[in-house]
Structures are given as C-alpha cells and as structure tokens.
Amino acid sequence: MKNFAVSLLAACRAVVRAGVSYGKARPQVVKMAQPSADAEKNQFGDILDNQVFVTYRSPLEFSLKVPEGWARRETLQSVEFANRYNRISVTVGSRTRPLTLEDVKSHEVRELQRSGNDVHVSHVKIVRLPSGNAFVVTYASGSARNPVSNEAIRRENARYLFSKDGKLATLTLSAPSGSDNADQWQLMAQSFGWY
Template sequence: MKNFAVSLLAACSAVVRAGVSHGEVRPRVIPAVQLSADAGKHPSGDMPTKQVLVTYRSPLEFSLKVPEGWARRETLRSVEFADKYNRISVVVTSRTRPLTLDDVKLHEVQEVLQSGDDVHVSRVKVIWLPSGIAFVVTYASGSAGSPVINKAIHFENARYLFSKNGKLATLTLSAPSGTDNAGHWQIMAESFGWH
C-alpha cells in the first residue's frame, strides 16, 4: 500500500507539472486522495468549521466574503475562487432593466440547464438579503470523470442573481454533493454588496 501511495503522489505531481508547463489559463487543482475504505468516493468538499472568510473587493464594484487561501482567477468581468472541487464564481454583466422572477424562470434557468452535464434545477426563489432582493436557482450537476479518482462527480449548486443600476451579478456556489457548506454559503451570499 505504501508503494502504491508513493506512485500515486508521483503521478499527481507529474500531472500538476504538465498543466503548468503547457501554460493553461485555468488553474488545475489536484485534490488530495485518501487511501482508505472510502477511496472509491470523491474527496470531501466540506469546508472546515473554523474556515476564515475574508472580504474580497472587486474592481467590478462588488464585495464578497470568500474563504482565505483559496486559489483566485480573475478576468475582465468575472472572478473565481477554488479549492479542491469547491468553486465560488461571480460574473458581472450589464442589464438595462430590473430582473424579475419571470426573467429568471425563462432565461436564467435555461442558461443553467445548458451550463454543464446532467443538470437538474430543483428550485427557483426570491429572497431578501442585506444587499436587497436576490433570486436563487438551486440545482444539481455532474462532471466528467476525474483523472485522479476516475469517477464522475456530482455537485450541488446555488446561483444567486443580484441586479442594481444597470448591472447583474451572478454568484455561483458549487460543491460536491453531500457536503455540508450551507452555513458558509449563507454567510457568503449575505455578505455580497455593491460599492
């Protein structure tokens, strides 16, 4: 078992080096592999109970609490934070009229359904947050097999839509199914604010 673990770590290191040497724009995050009876399952995506959240202030004129130490990737209209299989992304676009629940059901849900593999929307609702009204689309999705564990991974996702003064911010929180990140997700969604 020890030799297998050493070989597996060497293979993972080679994959990481290959991703860097080819100059990929999107960072590759190679998860830790647990060599136990649960090795056939995906690694847990639970955030630590005492995960420190720090305020990220974006040049796109919003702020949001995010987990300290996660990898960050920015573009001209978006930012993504990632750790293992967990993802937090915000995309800011222009919008000439206020967002409505009907808009979300007609357009945003269709965008979600086309965003990946095996997507199933479970709920669309309106909520009040400190920054004002937000629309939330909750959905499940799948992925292609991971090169490390050679198994498809299923995700739980929550997409929050905030609109104000001609801008639409789409905050998407994703984690492997079965993780318990609801408390952290709520803190992050409540922390969103325009500035």
C-alpha cells in the first residue's frame, strides 16, 4: 500500500508539472503581437478614423454630422458635443445684413482675441461648402485650466460662420494641438445645413 501511495504522489506531481491540476488546464500566458510600425498611431486628441458619425438635427433649424456617443449639452441658442479634450460647438444668432470677410476680420477676430485665451489667428478665408459660402477663422488658443491638475493645453481651432435669411451659425471645432482631425473636421463642416 505504501508503494501505491508513493506512486500516486509521484503521478500527481508529474501531472502538475505537465500543466494539469485536478483535471483543469493551467492558465497559459499568451503574448500579443506588437503592432507593426505601419499601424496607425492615434495621438492625444485624434478622432479615430473608424469613428461613426450621426446626423444631429437641432431645434435651431440646422443639421450637422457629429461623432456618435459624444456628450451633448444644449442651451436655447447653442449646442456642444465633447469627448475628452475635443469640442464641437454651434451657436445660432441673428444677423440683419450679409456677412463679409472684412466683418469677420474686424469683429470675429477681435472677439476671439479679447477672450483672454491667448488666441493667435493664422487664417481668415472664405470656403465653398455644400450649404454655400462660409467664412473660416483658423486659430490656436489656450484651454481653461483643469480643476484637478491645474494644467492648461494648447488647442487648434477652426471656426466656421454660416449666414442665411437673417441667421448666423458659428460652428467651432477644437482639439489639442498636434491632433490629426483634418478629415473629420472637413466632414463635419461639409455636412452643415439649414432646414
């Protein structure tokens, strides 16, 4: 009987060494393949290339494609979509006369520079979009300080101004500096439309 017990103990040890214990396989560690150097590397603030966009229809009588799942906050004259440090906002107001490039340079740019966010305007131009002509102000700015870390970041911004029938919509797209969102921003700007 002693020999049987010794043999049984030796057999159990052999089974454990082989990776099986009490009829269950020992967990295996599987190493994941490292991404290739060619794989896309998303920078802080990038909107992913596979991001799904949905059409938002505002009670302010405009529509816009926005990233699905982003937080939304609405007021009587505006809407904002946010995800981490990315922001998309639209405000709608009234305008009695047609908007001109000189108006944008003298009024909109001055308002931005007075905002106190260390604004540096790089371009002011007119672009042709499916909804008609729009004025674009491209600028860099500082963000508000994070209440936890007390840090601020630099932002890239594109502000589109759309006017029609006495209304002015201001679409502002913002992301951390260095983000690669050109295609996504173009998609959103081209999707803007009045109804």
